Amino acid sequence: MASKLPLLLLSLLSVLKVSEAAEAPCICSASSCSCSYRSLTSVPQDLPTTITDLYLEGLGKLEYFWLNNNVINDIQAGTFSPTQQLRSLRLDGNKLRKLRPNMFTGLRNLQQLRLDNNEINGIQGGTFNPTSNLRNLYLYHNYLATLRSEMFEGMGNLQILWLNSNEINDIQAGTFTPTQQLVTLRLDRNKLTKLISNMFTGLGNLQNLWLNSSDINDIEAGTFSPTPQLTTLYLHRNRLKLIKADIFSNLLHLKTFHVSYNNIETFPTEVLWTIPPLTSLELQNNRMMTLPRAAYDKLSSISDVNIDNNPWRCDCEIVPFRLKMNGSNSFENQITCSHPHNLNGQRLKDISPEEMTSDCEEPTILRFERDGNKTLVHGDTFYLVCEASGVPAPDITVILISGVHATVESGGRVTMQINGTVSMANVTAEAGTGLHVCIAASFVGSTSTTLSEDVPLKEPMAVTMAPVTAPPHIVRFEVNEAITILVHWETLQLVCEASGIPTPDVTFILPSGRNATVTSDGRVTVDVNGTMVVRDVTAEDAGLYVCIAASPVGATFATLFVDVQQKESTTVTLAPVTSNLTMTGTSSKPESISYHKSRSAPTTSRPILSESLRPKPPKSGAILSLPVFIGYVCGSIVTLLIATIILTIWYKKKTQNAPSDPNPQVVYSNTTASVTISGQDQTRYTQTQSGSLKGDNTHVSGSNTYEDIDSSTEKM
Structure with a gap:
């Protein structure tokens, strides 16, 4: 099938790799060239630059096709049907604006598709369904604004997706659900301002994520929970002021974390304690002014660190960090003082601690109390708050009644936040009567206080919720279509409708003594709605039928007599x-x-x-309704006559x-x-x-x- 591609400069086509056959010239006119069935191994370089149409039939073995840097603004349906072995297609540098479902029909073996540097502002649902084996898709430098879930349907094998340098300001929930094999995703240089928790759902295998160079100023808690395999995260050149610990709680494999060129004012100590040791951390060009003592040990564990070009304040607050410096880490050379004025431009490592102690204050414990006065139950979480002040900010240690020491470096059941809040999960009697101790210490001095606590602790109440139940009740038990006398070889249908909570099980007892349930098969079957079907009835099927409705709450039954007679035939x-x-x-x-x-x-x-043809009387003890009893008597008399x-x-x-x-x-x-x-x-x-x-x-x-x-x- 002929395919037309409007081209203005065919000389820019790069490679047409087909077979090792000899090259043959194309047949050209002033406005078009036909290169079909010419055994081409490359695009001829002497084609007229005035042509606008190119015919490509007979290229069934083509694997690489480069159409980049032309003025293609549309691709007609079936264009690539003759090139079903194509593995790499370049359409970058053209004028495409809308992508439709029929554009790439026939490209089931395509693995790489470049659509970057076009004018694409919309992708219709199902566009990439024909390219189910696509591994790499490049859509950067276009005009996409909103990403929706149907855009990437059929891309279950996609591993690399570049969407950088677009106008993206919204990523709807479920957008990446079809791309669950994605490993690398570039969303940098867009117009995102906030990252929400459902934005990356479906990216359980994602390892590399670019979100840099946007306008991001807020990240919701749990945003990266769907990406537990993430190893590289780029958030540099945004407008973030604070990095919260709950954002990264699920990133247990993170190795590279770049947040340079933001507005971060506080060193993310808590964040770094919640994730495993990094290999690369970039925090340069932010607004951090001091570093806590604990930051030194964390920075020392990272091989590649950059904290340069921050407005460091070289005063008493940074002295504990300075006291740990020994010249063994390269980041020590990156801390240049901006304040106070007399130390401006000097490196921290070159300043003695004594020069920065003029504004130091001894630690003071402002409050030490239990957070909340409610009675605790075994398994609750117990909170203590030890708030202290001082310059530099003192390190806080809380010694619990059980003897456990809690610091900001603690993990497990007992943890402490930077603000001095201690939490003990799954509290037991150890949080009961006794003394808790809070110690606030810095190089200037230390202080402590105690808290006598008699925590009311009681065993959890055994609350038994009585389930809502109702005993079984048979609503109706009757022959379908109100037929009580059947003819040989017809089909008998009995309906036993029962109610109750929980829903009762229905069992039928046939005159022969056989039980029938929903698991029965063969001539006698029972539906889940309580309808029993007996096929090809005979005289043996006449008699008393019993329906039993039973559940764990109770049981009840009803009876019904059915007669079966022979039918006269002509x-x-x-x-x-x-x-x-x-x-x-x-x-x-x-x-x-x-x-x-x-x-x-x-x-x-x-x-x-035969005895089998005679109506069988009800079983002893069965209760029959009056109409059934009258019918039984009349039927017996007629049968005898x-x-x-x-x-x-x-x-x-x-x-x-x-x-x-x-x-x-x-x-x-x-x-x-x-x-x-x-x-x-x-x-x-x-x-x-x-x-x-x-x-x-x-x-x-x-x-x-x-x-x-x-x-x-x-x-x-």
Whole structure:
């Protein structure tokens, strides 16, 4: 299929890699060139620069196709259908504006697609569905403003996505859910101002994230919780003032953290304590003025540190940090004083601690108390607050009743925040009666105070919620479609509708004693809605049915009587006796052969009323409703009358002589011990001496009905 690509400068096409065939020229006119089926290995360099159309049929082996730096503003449907082996496609540096679902049809093997440096401002849902094997997608330097979830549908194998240098100011929830294999994501140089907690949902495998050079001034707690595998995070050149610890609680693999060129005023001590040791930390060009003593140990554990170009205040506050400096770490050379005026421009490492102690103040404990006075229960969290002041800010240590020392470096069940708040999770009796001690210390001095605590601690109440229950109740138990008398081989449907909390299980007991539940199969099945279906009913299915509804709360039951009768049929079916004939002596008269109307298979016995056809009385102890009882009595009377009539007819026919000219003829030969039934369109049966009955598969038709015809013996 021919594909048209509007091009102005085809000489900028770079590589057309097909096969090792010899190069052949294209056929060109003033405005177009056809390079189809020319066995090209590269784009000819002498094509006219005036052409606007290019035909590319017959390029089924093409793997690399570069169309970058042209003026392409549209791609028609099916353009790339002939190039299904394409692995790399460059369309960067063109004039594309909208991406549609049919643009990339046929590129199922494409692995790299460059669409950067266009004018793209919209991507329709399903655009990338044909490129399900795409690994790298470059969309930087375009005009995208909002990212939506349908934009990246069908990109389950994408690993690298560059969206930097767009106009993105909103990333909707679920945008990256289709790209769960993404490893690298660039969102830098956009217009994001706030990062929210659901922005990166679906990026469980993301390792590298660029968010630098935007206008980000706030990050919600839990924003990076969906990215536990993150190792590299770039947040430099934004407008952040504070890095909160709860932002990075799930980043257990973070190694590179760059937040330079922001407005950070406080060294992120708590953040650095919540994540494993970094390999690279950049905090240069912020507004930090001092460093706590604990920062030295943390910075020493990082191989690549940059804290240069901050307005460091070289006063008593930074002395504890200065006292730990020994010249062994490169970051010691990056701290140049901005204040006070007399130390401006000097490196901290070159200033003696004594020169910076003029404004020092001894520690003072402002308050030491339990946060909250509620009665604690085993398993609660216990809080103590020790607030202290001093210059420099003193280090606080709290010694609990149990003897546990809590500092800002503590972890586990007992932790302390920078502000001196101690939390003990899963409190037990150890937080009860006794003394807690708070110590505030700095190089200037130390002070301490105690807190006598008799914490009310009680065992948790065993609260048992009584579940809302209701005993089972059978709402209705009836035959579907209000039929109480069925005919052989029909289908019986019983509905037992039950209610209760919890929902009761329904069990049916058939007249045969068989149980039927939702797990039953075969001829008898039960639906979850309480409908039992009995297929191909026979006389054995007549009788009393019981429905039982049971649950852990209780059980109840209901009964229903169903009668099954034989239905008269207008079709005459010959029913030969298939059992062996019994011969006594040399009698020449055979056993009589029975013919009767039947809806189904021929009968094998005389029409004597069977016990199975009689209605079965209800079981002892069963409770029947009045209508059911009346129906049962009437049915029994009718059944007895019918049985009497049948027996009378049978007896009369038994004693009368055989017809002189039966049709069909029945001939019995004593010599060969065979029975032959002959007639037009009839079934012929022959019984050998062994008693077997044979017949040919003919059919008896006619309107005559035969009941209990005794055939006389005719000698052949």
